Amino acid sequence: MSEQIFHLPDVGEGLTEAEIVQWRVAPGDAVEVNDVLVEIETAKSLVELPSPFSGTVGELLAPEGQTVTVGAAIITIAGGAGDAAASAPAPAEQAAASDDDGGAVLVGYGTGAGATSRRKRPAERGETVRASVGVVAKPPVRKLARDLGVTLSEVTPTGPAGEVTRDDVVRHAEQASVFRNIATPVAPAEREQTIPVSAPAPAAPPVGEREEAIPVKGVRKATASGMVRSAYTAPHVSVWTDVDATRTMELVKRLKASPDFADIKVSPLLIMARAVIWAVRRTPLIGAAWIDKEDGSAEIRVRNYVNLGIAAATPRGLLVPNIKDAQDLNLRELAKALEKLTLTAREGKTTPADQQGGTITITNIGVFGMDAGTPIINPGESGIVAMGTIRQKPWVVDGEVRPRFVTTVSGSFDHRVIDGDGMSRFIADVASILEEPALLLD
Numbered sequence: 001m002s003e004q005i006f007h008l009p010d011v012g013e014g015l016t017e018a019e020i021v022q023w024r025v026a027p028g029d030a031v032e033v034n035d036v037l038v039e040i041e042t043a044k045s046l047v048e049l050p051s052p053f054s055g056t057v058g059e060l061l062a063p064e065g066q067t068v069t070v071g072a073a074i075i076t077i078a079g080g081a082g083d084a085a086a087s088a089p090a091p092a093e094q095a096a097a098s099d100d101d102g103g104a105v106l107v108g109y110g111t112g113a114g115a116t117s118r119r120k121r122p123a124e125r126g127e128t129v130r131a132s133v134g135v136v137a138k139p140p141v142r143k144l145a146r147d148l149g150v151t152l153s154e155v156t157p158t159g160p161a162g163e164v165t166r167d168d169v170v171r172h173a174e175q176a177s178v179f180r181n182i183a184t185p186v187a188p189a190e191r192e193q194t195i196p197v198s199a200p201a202p203a204a205p206p207v208g209e210r211e212e213a214i215p216v217k218g219v220r221k222a223t224a225s226g227m228v229r230s231a232y233t234a235p236h237v238s239v240w241t242d243v244d245a246t247r248t249m250e251l252v253k254r255l256k257a258s259p260d261f262a263d264i265k266v267s268p269l270l271i272m273a274r275a276v277i278w279a280v281r282r283t284p285l286i287g288a289a290w291i292d293k294e295d296g297s298a299e300i301r302v303r304n305y306v307n308l309g310i311a312a313a314t315p316r317g318l319l320v321p322n323i324k325d326a327q328d329l330n331l332r333e334l335a336k337a338l339e340k341l342t343l344t345a346r347e348g349k350t351t352p353a354d355q356q357g358g359t360i361t362i363t364n365i366g367v368f369g370m371d372a373g374t375p376i377i378n379p380g381e382s383g384i385v386a387m388g389t390i391r392q393k394p395w396v397v398d399g400e401v402r403p404r405f406v407t408t409v410s411g412s413f414d415h416r417v418i419d420g421d422g423m424s425r426f427i428a429d430v431a432s433i434l435e436e437p438a439l440l441l442d
Helices: 139-146 166-182 216-235 246-257 268-282 331-347 420-435 437-441
Strands: 003-007 017-023 036-041 046-052 057-058 067-069 073-078 129-132 135-137 236-246 289-292 298-301 309-312 312-314 318-319 359-364 383-387 391-397 398-415
Touching: 003 437, 036 073, 067 359, 067 391, 135 139, 139 166, 216 318, 236 420, 246 420, 246 437, 268 309, 268 359, 268 383, 268 420, 268 437, 312 331, 318 359, 383 420, 398 420, 420 437
Parallel strands: 309 359, 359 383
Antiparallel strands: 003 073, 017 036, 017 067, 036 046, 057 073, 129 135, 236 398, 289 298, 312 318, 383 398, 391 398
């Protein structure tokens, strides 16, 4: 019986390495072509790798939690008709495996011609799947539990069929966090000792009971690299202004009551997004990009479209998916796109394509109770706008002090691309829409 070796492929985003997050098979399991073998985490997304072979799982060559390079062997599969066509070790060559039916193509790689359909897994049929003995939960809930460090068997299920729901996991994590904060750690019996001057300092401080080492990898590694590159390449300038957003709050209230928006989540972020799209059209350089050319020269590339990025804090780290051609969407379509983007990011299903090609980003720091900030520009863009929390404050209206809903709009910009008047005009335009959304009717 022949043994096939599956090597980690480049899943189409130019990655050089990935982390083995979770094996979906074990030695001795029978697998068919396109059955999911493993879940990996790249610098941008979680990806399920399907099998190009049919047969019996032999050996798992990389443990969960290990980072492996593209082309490295990760699993062996023994036997199975038609496996010989996919035995070549190079990732590009193992994208397809022929089979008795005529050529099976590994889902997500190679061409779609000749692709065979596969048996749907329970999660794809909307069924719940047992995450561990006695526990029923859907895959996104299992993923959330794993990200939050929650043991599903310890969670009290409230689902109609006795399954653990997303709210159950979040509630359990919040309770666990509270109890962790209440408990006071016992100080170690031996306190820190001073190091004699003559003694050489250690190369790196040791990790012990008082410290915890967190490996920098996956999304965190990519985010750190991108932010450092942006901060030390683009000269950042930040501006901000306070805004009376009372009419924005009134509009949000009316939209929530409208039958046209009955099935869509509406928040001030929707009006903010619309305001940014409108303001970019009035100051196109805000959505431009600085391009360094190979001959040492540079150019500013003005993009006459808006791929609107929304910074999303997820259990995996900071993701910035964007809404493609947001300028073509009406208010309802934009609301639906924002809702879909948020849910996809929260469930860890944001793809690399969703995060590429952005032209400007909004970061909603108001959800964390923050008033303003000086955010770092997303690499490849020239501007990022921060929306602060909206709260009632005293505000002068027609010479009288009245309670109004006030927020702060701030932004950081690449000063190579945008001068002070352009960034100030842009922020003022965004503020004017939040103050009077009726201007969007122009």
